[in-house]
Amino acid sequence: MRVEVLPEYLPEQSVPEQGVYTFAYTITITNTGEVPSQLISRHWLITDAAGQTEEVKGLGVVGHQPLLKPGESFQYSSGCRLRTPSGEMHGSYFFVAEDGERFDIPIPPFELDAGGPRVLH
Numbered sequence: 540m541r542v543e544v545l546p547e548y549l550p551e552q553s554v555p556e557q558g559v560y561t562f563a564y565t566i567t568i569t570n571t572g573e574v575p576s577q578l579i580s581r582h583w584l585i586t587d588a589a590g591q592t593e594e595v596k597g598l599g600v601v602g603h604q605p606l607l608k609p610g611e612s613f614q615y616s617s618g619c620r621l622r623t624p625s626g627e628m629h630g631s632y633f634f635v636a637e638d639g640e641r642f643d644i645p646i647p648p649f650e651l652d653a654g655g656p657r658v659l660h
Contacts, residue, residue, distance in 0.1 A: 540576070540607075540634065540644040541569045548653045555624065555653070562651045563618040566600075568632065568644075570607035576636040577606040578613070583630035583646075588623035600632075624653035 545565045552561035570576060583595040598604065605613040619628070629648040635641050 540632070541571050542632070542644060542646050543567045543569075544646070544649045546628075546649050546651055548651070549618070550653075553653070558622045560621045560624050560651075560653050561618060562621065563616055564628070564649070564651075565614065565616045566646075567612055567614045568605075568607065569612040570609050572636075573609050574636045574638050574640070575606055575608045576634045576642075578604055578632050579635055580633045581630065582633070583628060585619055585621070585626065585628045587621040587626040591622065595630075619651070621651060626651045 543566070547563045547565075549561040549563055553559055568578065578600060580596065580598050581600055584592055585595065586592045601615045601617055603613070603615070607613055627648050627650055628646075630646045631643045632646065633641070633643055
């Protein structure tokens with residue numbers, strides 16, 4: 540599996556004077572393997588510039604548990620709010636392959652920055 544992330548600051552949904560910074564991110568997950576696999580759950584760690592970390596766990600992504608055949612991609616957008624103008628997110632997806640193998644795929648760290656997007660690889 541390959542995970543690509545494009546973060547974006549949403550100034551129209553943010554209120555900096557109240558410590559509300561809203562970010563969106565678009566994620567593309569591509570099955571680079573040889574076996575169909577289904578995304579079962581997600582696990583995120585979201586850390587703001589003050590060092591406050593929020594942990595988010597749940598089934599699927601945006602209400603879906605996509606089954607990806609080899610070569611197929613699934614793209615979705617979601618978002619989060621921080622109390623500071625910058626922060627970082629990373630985590631993992633839990634998959635089950637059609638052959639019964641269970642595995643985690645890391646979501647590489649990416650920066651959330653009200654000054655502009657920068658993806659960390």
